Amino acid sequence: MEQGPEPSTINLQPSAVWKALAAVPDPEIPVVxxxxxxxxxxxxxxxxxxxxxxxxxTFSGCPALHVIRESIEQAVRALGVQDVEVRSTLTPPWxxxxxNEDARERLRQYxxxxxxxxxxxxxxxxxxxxxxxxxxxxxxxxxxxSFGPTLCKRMYVCDSCKEPFEGFKSV
Ligand SMILES: [Zn+2]
Numbered sequence: 497m498e499q500g501p502e503p504s505t506i507n508l509q510p511s512a513v514w515k516a517l518a519a520v521p522d523p524e525i526p527v528v529x530x531x532x533x534x535x536x537x538x539x540x541x542x543x544x545x546x547x548x549x550x551x552x553x554t555f556s557g558c559p560a561l562h563v564i565r566e567s568i569e570q571a572v573r574a575l576g577v578q579d580v581e582v583r584s585t586l587t588p589p590w591x592x593x594x595x596n597e598d599a600r601e602r603l604r605q606y607x608x609x610x611x612x613x614x615x616x617x618x619x620x621x622x623x624x625x626x627x628x629x630x631x632x633x634x635x636x637x638x639x640x641x642s643f644g645p646t647l648c649k650r651m652y653v654c655d656s657c658k659e660p661f662e663g664f665k666s667v
Contacts, residue, residue, distance in 0.1 A: 508541050508545055508547070508575065508576075508577065509541065510539045510540065510541050512575060513539045513541065513547055513549070513572060513575065514531065514536070514539055516571045516572060516574065516575055517529070517530060517531050517536050517539070517549070517568060517571055517572075518531040518532075519571065520564075520567045520568060520571050521567075522535075522554075523560040523563040523564060523567070524560060525603065525606065525608065527602045527603070527605070527606045528595075528599040528602055528603060529599075530551065530564060530567070530568070532595065532596050532598070532599035532602075533554055533594065533595055533599065534552075534590065534591075534593075534594020534595055534596065535551045535552055535553065535554060535564070535590065535594075536549065536550075536551050536568075537550045537551060537552050537585065538550040544579070545577060545578075545579070546577075546579040546580070546581070547572050547577050547579070547580045547581070548580075548581045548582075548583065549568050549572065549580070549581070549582050549583070550583045550584070550585055551564065551565075551568065551582070551583070551584055551585075552584065552585055552586060552588075552589070552590045553584060553586075553590065554590050561584065565582050565584065568580075568582045569582050592611035592664055595610070595611070603664075604630050605630075606630075607630050607631070607661055607662070608630060608661070608662050608663065608664065609627045609628060609629070609630050609652070609661060609662070609663035609664065610664065611663075611664040627639075627650075627652060627663045629652075629654035629656060629657060629659065629661060630661055631654065631657055631659050631661070632654060632656050632657045632659075634654055634655070634656035634657065636654065636655040636656045637652045637653065637654050637655065637661075638652060638653055638655060639651070639652050639663075640652060640653050640660070650662070650663045650664070651663075
């Protein structure tokens with residue numbers, strides 16, 4: 497963006513910013529965007545074309561926080577915005593319920609068991625959430641580690657097809 501602010505940024509609508517953010521991939525799961533994951537909580541554009549984006553990281557223990565921050569900033573700057581502020585908030589904490597339906601399906605196709613909706617989980621709170629094998633849909637799965645490569649995920653193995661896979665921790 498060498499050319500300086502475009503006159504159009506004065507009339508920038510928050511919806512345009514949301515659209516740009518919808519193209520920012522989750523740094524850990526490239527098949528979904530940060531908006532698919534429900535991470536972007538608020539977008540404001542003031543009269544001077546200054547943009548403020550508030551996001552909630554999926555898990556506070558997740559790495560790549562700075563990657564998300566920079567990706568958001570870049571996506572907004574690509575709209576011709578010069579003044580962008582990216583804030584992170586942990587209140588309210590991110591919940592797997594914020595993941596949109598379409599993204600759940602893509603997570604499954606990617607080989608990550610989507611989290612059970614929290615409402616379902618509450619009914620069986622004393623038990624582990626029902627996690628299905630993303631390959632064969634079997635419920636005959638075992639958790640092999642309480643978290644995977646990151647704190648966001650758990651590692652499972654399917655006893656039906658013997659495939660290991662990652663699942664989300666429902667929070
Ligand atoms: Zn399986």
